[in-house]
Amino acid sequence: MTGAVLERKSGVALWRQIADLIRSDIATGVAGQDGRLPPEMELAKRYSVNRHTVRSAIAALEQEGVLRSEQGRGTFVRRRKRLSYPIAKRTRFSAGLGNQAGSTLTRLLESMEESASQTVADNLGVPAGDPVIRLDTVSEADGLPVSRATSWFDASRFAGIDEAFGEHASITKALSACGVTDYVRKSTTIEARHASADDIRLLRLSAGAIVLVTRAVNTDSDGNPIQYAESRFAADRVELKIESD
Amino acid sequence: MTGAVLERKSGVALWRQIADLIRSDIATGVAGQDGRLPPEMELAKRYSVNRHTVRSAIAALEQEGVLRSEQGRGTFVRRRKRLSYPIAKRTRFSAGLGNQAGSTLTRLLESMEESASQTVADNLGVPAGDPVIRLDTVSEADGLPVSRATSWFDASRFAGIDEAFGEHASITKALSACGVTDYVRKSTTIEARHASADDIRLLRLSAGAIVLVTRAVNTDSDGNPIQYAESRFAADRVELKIESD
DNA sequence: CAAATTTGTCTATTGTTATAGACAACCAAA
DNA sequence: TTTGGTTGTCTATAACAATAGACAAATTTG
Numbered sequence: 068m069t070g071a072v073l074e075r076k077s078g079v080a081l082w083r084q085i086a087d088l089i090r091s092d093i094a095t096g097v098a099g100q101d102g103r104l105p106p107e108m109e110l111a112k113r114y115s116v117n118r119h120t121v122r123s124a125i126a127a128l129e130q131e132g133v134l135r136s137e138q139g140r141g142t143f144v145r146r147r148k149r150l151s152y153p154i155a156k157r158t159r160f161s162a163g164l165g166n167q168a169g170s171t172l173t174r175l176l177e178s179m180e181e182s183a184s185q186t187v188a189d190n191l192g193v194p195a196g197d198p199v200i201r202l203d204t205v206s207e208a209d210g211l212p213v214s215r216a217t218s219w220f221d222a223s224r225f226a227g228i229d230e231a232f233g234e235h236a237s238i239t240k241a242l243s244a245c246g247v248t249d250y251v252r253k254s255t256t257i258e259a260r261h262a263s264a265d266d267i268r269l270l271r272l273s274a275g276a277i278v279l280v281t282r283a284v285n286t287d288s289d290g291n292p293i294q295y296a297e298s299r300f301a302a303d304r305v306e307l308k309i310e311s312d
Numbered sequence: 313m314t315g316a317v318l319e320r321k322s323g324v325a326l327w328r329q330i331a332d333l334i335r336s337d338i339a340t341g342v343a344g345q346d347g348r349l350p351p352e353m354e355l356a357k358r359y360s361v362n363r364h365t366v367r368s369a370i371a372a373l374e375q376e377g378v379l380r381s382e383q384g385r386g387t388f389v390r391r392r393k394r395l396s397y398p399i400a401k402r403t404r405f406s407a408g409l410g411n412q413a414g415s416t417l418t419r420l421l422e423s424m425e426e427s428a429s430q431t432v433a434d435n436l437g438v439p440a441g442d443p444v445i446r447l448d449t450v451s452e453a454d455g456l457p458v459s460r461a462t463s464w465f466d467a468s469r470f471a472g473i474d475e476a477f478g479e480h481a482s483i484t485k486a487l488s489a490c491g492v493t494d495y496v497r498k499s500t501t502i503e504a505r506h507a508s509a510d511d512i513r514l515l516r517l518s519a520g521a522i523v524l525v526t527r528a529v530n531t532d533s534d535g536n537p538i539q540y541a542e543s544r545f546a547a548d549r550v551e552l553k554i555e556s557d
Numbered sequence: 558c559a560a561a562t563t564t565g566t567c568t569a570t571t572g573t574t575a576t577a578g579a580c581a582a583c584c585a586a587a
Numbered sequence: 588t589t590t591g592g593t594t595g596t597c598t599a600t601a602a603c604a605a606t607a608g609a610c611a612a613a614t615t616t617g
Contacts, residue, residue: 073509080324082323087505149503151501258547261329
């Protein structure tokens with residue numbers, strides 16, 4: 068809102084920096100409260116750039132589906148607030164976002180059996196090289212991708228979980244079909260990085276976007292690890308909320 | 313590691329994308345395990361770009377202190393792994409990083425009394441406009457900035473906490489001097505965004521870097537809010553780790 | 558309807574980014 | 588000391604990013 072200072076010759080084009088600022092201001096409610104963006108000339112003045120540079124930023128956000136421009140009328144906001152994804156002992160995708168989004172959906176991209184890498188083995192508590200089942204999924208809220216995840220399960224205990232997921236389209240239900248009626252989250256690490264080419268494709272992001280990466284271990288009620296998952300959230304569309312108990 | 317696909321005309325210069333990839337690969341241990349980077353020609357081949365483009369990326373990382381090039385010998389890694397910052401009920405900066413870093417330090421940038429914004433008021437449980445004390449701090453580990461934070465306290469209850477912080481250089485000790493012997497974290501939200509100009513300056517980042525933004529409320533043992541804090545972590549240097557209990 | 562406001566399109570110029578090739582400077586090892 | 592591998596510097600050219608100005612096209616307001 069203030070005379071935000073943009074970085075020149077930083078390797079990040081001004082139009083992209085401005086697009087990121089506007090997207091963020093919309094997500095936090097700083098801008099677009101009335102449903103419309105200020106005129107291009109005003110934005111150009113605010114950021115001390117040429118009107119054409121602002122137009123490039125708006126064009127990018129229009130491509131993303133955040134804005135919509137109409138000749139003679141103005142530029143309008145199409146999507147507003149960020150979703151808040153809760154991380155707690157009992158974290159489940161649809162339940163957590165249920166009250167914020169109209170519809171939620173988790174799609175299976177791929178499932179396969181592979182041998183456990185060192186990281187996966189450590190987190191699942193099995194020897195490295197043991198067979199594990201990997202599920203690649205994408206979760207959407209209101210038709211827009213919110214996160215993608217890769218989950219690993221011990222193949223000896225969870226044989227057939229891929230098919231169970233195919234039937235129920237839900238990790239919770241698939242686990243239930245495998246005899247796990249309850250599970251809790253043991254630990255989560257969070258980092259942030261620029262989206263990879265895969266992230267951009269699968270989450271329908273723009274280049275230069277940011278993803279929040281979480282790595283989590285879920286355990287059954289006896290404390291045995293049952294699932295290790297690496298998730299990537301579109302940082303524009305979601306924030307993570309940790310509730311202590 | 314693989315033939316990572318770079319995005320052209322994305323508003324993010326190729327040299328910056330490559331710098332981000334290399335930095336990330338070093339942080340995760342994918343690259344530079346032997347302490348040195350592959351030759352420039354090899355990297356140029358891997359990313360399918362000109363050698364000069366790779367050189368720009370390396371120059372940026374050299375400026376950041378991540379790499380060091382020596383003519384005739386090669387390019388070497390100066391900093392390796394990311395710190396892991398724990399978020400739990402009892403989160404304290406120096407205690408959490410103590411075992412990972414040699415020295416930790418929190419410096420006071422500014423302190424002032426102001427009237428509570430709506431957000432601050434909501435989180436501290438005081439009426440909007442009430443006087444609050446704001447502390448702006450930067451925390452360092454081994455001489456490198458890790459995070460910056462803005463904290464707010466109810467001025468009526470914590471008068472003089474700015475001076476107490478000046479004496480002890482620790483939030484925990486300053487609170488203790490104000491009669492709060494224990495406090496717990498009630499909630500934390502996490503988001504990720506590109507670093508602002510201020511972030512870049514105070515955390516000594518490069519343009520286009522990512523920050524993890526956390527907003528947390530700490531309460532005393534009776535459950536009364538005592539501190540609301542907005543922190544920004546350099547995503548290259550730290551990950552957040554949430555332990556369920 | 559006329560005027561004011563706003564987005565859309567076009568031309569032109571300058572600075573930054575990326576590519577290409579050549580060679581110098583330096584280091585380590587044969 | 589010679590050779591091969593590596594980083595450092597220079598020149599030149601093409602593609603992209605940013606600035607500047609002008610005017611068209613569409614909408615709203617008076």
